[in-house]
Amino acid sequence: MDSLITAAARALAAGDPLGALNRVALRDDAPALALRGIAMAQLGDLVRAKALLRSAARAFGPREAVARARCVVAEAEIALVSRDLTWPAKALDAARATLEAHGDRVNAAHARYLEVRRLLLIGRLDQAEHLLADLDPTPFPPALRTAHELVVAGIAMRRLRTETARAALTRAEDAARRAGIPGLTAEVESAARILATPAARLMARGMERPLLLEEVEALQTTSVLVVDACRHVVRNAGTVVSLARRPVLFALARALAEAWPGDVPRGTLVARAFRAKHADESHRARLRVEVGRLRATLRTLAGVSATKRGFVLVPRHAGEIVVLARPVEEPHAAVLAFLADGESWSSSALALALGASQRTVQRALDALAAADKVQSFGRGRARRWMTPPVPGFTTTLLLPAPLPGD
Structure with missing residues (x-):
């Protein structure tokens, strides 16, 4: 040489x-x-x-x-x-x-x-x-x-x-x-x-505050009942119930946890779980079925009791119920989380990282581009998507990886 x-x-x-x-x-x-x-x-x-x-x-x-x-x-x-x-x-x-x-x-x-x-x-x-x-x-x-x-x-x-x-x-x-x-x-x-950047939001008793990653870690060792909207699980003292593949049940669990210790009206639960603007008899019947399924799924962690106007979540062993939410919540937050690293991504790479279909990811990218939140360059297979890093939150909790005990 x-x-x-x-x-x-x-x-x-x-x-x-x-x-x-x-x-x-x-x-x-x-x-x-x-x-x-x-x-x-x-x-x-x-x-x-x-x-x-x-x-x-x-x-x-x-x-x-x-x-x-x-x-x-x-x-x-x-x-x-x-x-x-x-x-x-x-x-x-x-x-x-x-x-x-x-x-x-x-x-x-x-x-x-x-x-x-x-x-x-x-x-x-x-x-x-x-x-x-x-x-x-x-x-x-x-x-x-x-x-x-x-x-x-x-x-x-x-x-x-x-x-x-x-x-x-x-x-x-x-x-x-x-x-x-x-x-x-x-x-x-x-x-x-x-x-040193907020990794999640803690929602409890009508109030919320940002949490650092070490505070999220500490939360996992406490005796509170956590409805985790980052991972779509409900956990307490080492017991974890995953609702990642049951979005309706998780929507009900989160709505009930956000209102705890109060109850949630049936109409509000219908709107949160079924995205219906007006509740009719069929929605109320379906709500009763889904609440029964949620009650059976969470039986080791909490009960779901009926009230005059709706339902309330009742913890079995915990003295407190909190919701762990993403720092930024919008329909395509997971896609934005990956793009927030400042690198350029192809839609196929995003689909692989998110475990979703490429068509689903492409629809999300088109929606974000229409809102001027992402930008693309190149054409065809060379097309790449990127966005400037979003200040104020970290992407760690949005990445598709299990927590200990999941």
């Missing part, structure tokens, strides 16, 4: 893409193409970066398997940054195996971290933790150790383990400072801000 290629590689490792381009911008040999691609990725031109890396992979000879594998890993990272979650994971796994077989442990570990970060984005925490357990960051350079700690923090936040997350972010900050890469330091600072 000649001196210019070596100098360009060192500049990229230090987070200086312009310095790297100054050395290899006019060269078209395979190593220069690869370095130019990585430099363009660091500068934000992901389309050009992907094209350069593919050209580099083709230019490397059949005996340069390691170089081709590194190009695949770099392209996978571009796919992750551009939220192309449908990028073939098998290609990344094959590249990682090649790198490990040839003793390139650092780049092999980087490939593994990319795989873990993808799993984290789509809410597959168990798989992410399993892969992460096989990685020991001790021998890795500071930049890779920062990536490790950011993944640990991300999993801990979604598991509501704030102390673990805080410790991981402290280690990430130290590693990023030693790496000396401004972009990495900014990523750590952005992750740390989540712990």
Whole structure:
């Protein structure tokens, strides 16, 4: 490898893409193409970066398997940054195996971290933790150790383990400072801000207040009955009843919890559960059926008693009932939560992350675009959606991941 290629590689490792381009911008040999691609990725031109890396992979000879594998890993990272979650994971796994077989442990570990970060984005925490357990960051350079700690923090936040997350972010900050890469330091600072940003709203006795992530974690250990509108579950003292697939029952449970210790008129329950403006006899009959189902579903946690004008929720073991609600509530809040990371997403990637159909996500995006809350660029399969980060709330509780005990 000649001196210019070596100098360009060192500049990229230090987070200086312009310095790297100054050395290899006019060269078209395979190593220069690869370095130019990585430099363009660091500068934000992901389309050009992907094209350069593919050209580099083709230019490397059949005996340069390691170089081709590194190009695949770099392209996978571009796919992750551009939220192309449908990028073939098998290609990344094959590249990682090649790198490990040839003793390139650092780049092999980087490939593994990319795989873990993808799993984290789509809410597959168990798989992410399993892969992460096989990685020991001790021998890795500071930049890779920062990536490790950011993944640990991300999993801990979604598991509501704030102390673990805080410790991981402290280690990430130290590693990023030693790496000396401004972009990495900014990523750590952005992750740390989540712990200081309201993650939910607590609604009780007609009042509400914002909760930080650590306060949400503490709430899970109290004896109060929590109707969790972030996860669509009802929980108390370790007992969890999921209503995620029973929206009518959850709407009734939430309406009753918001009014506790008072009751809720039948007409209000009909409007909340069935979205009917005027209650007729058929609605009242259906309400009686659904209340009976709710009573049977929550029998270990609470009862539902009839009053003269409606129904009231009666906790069996708790002395208090609260509602844990999302920081921002609107019909398409989950889509906005993913777009709030400031990255550009395709509708297919959003559908994969949300566990919804692509058509459902597309309708939500069209509605948000009509309200000027999101914007798109590109056409066809290259179309991407994004929005400026929404200040004042974090997306952690909107991501599709289970809480402990779910």
